[in-house]
Amino acid sequence: MSHQKEEKARAALKALEEVQDGMVVGLGTGSTAAVFIEALAAKVNDQNWQITGVATSKRSAELAQSLGLTVKDIDEVSAIDVTIDGADEVDPELNGIKGGGAALLYEKVVALRSKKNVWVVDQSKAHDLLGTFPLPVEVIEFGAQQVYLTLAELNLRPKFRMKNESERAKTDSGHNIIDVRIDQVDDKKALAKTLKAITGVVEHGLFLDICDKVIIGTDPIQTLVKKTT
């Protein structure tokens, strides 16, 4: 197993400690979240726990169900106790970039209704400043090129995410993704507002003030916890 995979697995397994019998658990998307889902399913089967999962993508729902976990739609639960998800980049204030796997929209919907959000990452995701990783912006198909032009006018160096040479990638909602570069942008909160205000933009992958805890799967494990003011 590669070093990075080992760290992802260590973080994902540690996150099991966040879950107790009876909880409704948000199931993130990506390779790290997948390890968590597998470990959670094993724990549930072993301990005979009653856990309800709320998935942040079709593939996480399918994985969880294939392992015997109960999965409900977000609109079928009254609350989500904790969500365990991966991230593409995280800073020391627990702000992050998500959506490398195109699941940012459902991930943000689930995260914003979760009592606690825990991210599981390997060391390569931890950065002092956000912006090394391209920021995904989810846009509706109609007029996507117009949004692209607007993002170019904002000097965000947009690039359509492609499925193959001729086809644009699509999210679970059937939207397109435009990846932008935000390494030159100092005020990420202002950028988040600007992006949300563009007609045609559904969501962006800046997760600001959402995460409560980051587990970095180094040996020994490092934990970052949100400072309460």
Ligand SMILES: O=C[C@H](O)[C@H](O)[C@H](O)COP(=O)(O)O
């Ligand atoms: O859209 C995908 C998600 O935001 C993932 O959580 C993120 O890309 C991290 O994925 P991984 O754990 O595979 O690095």
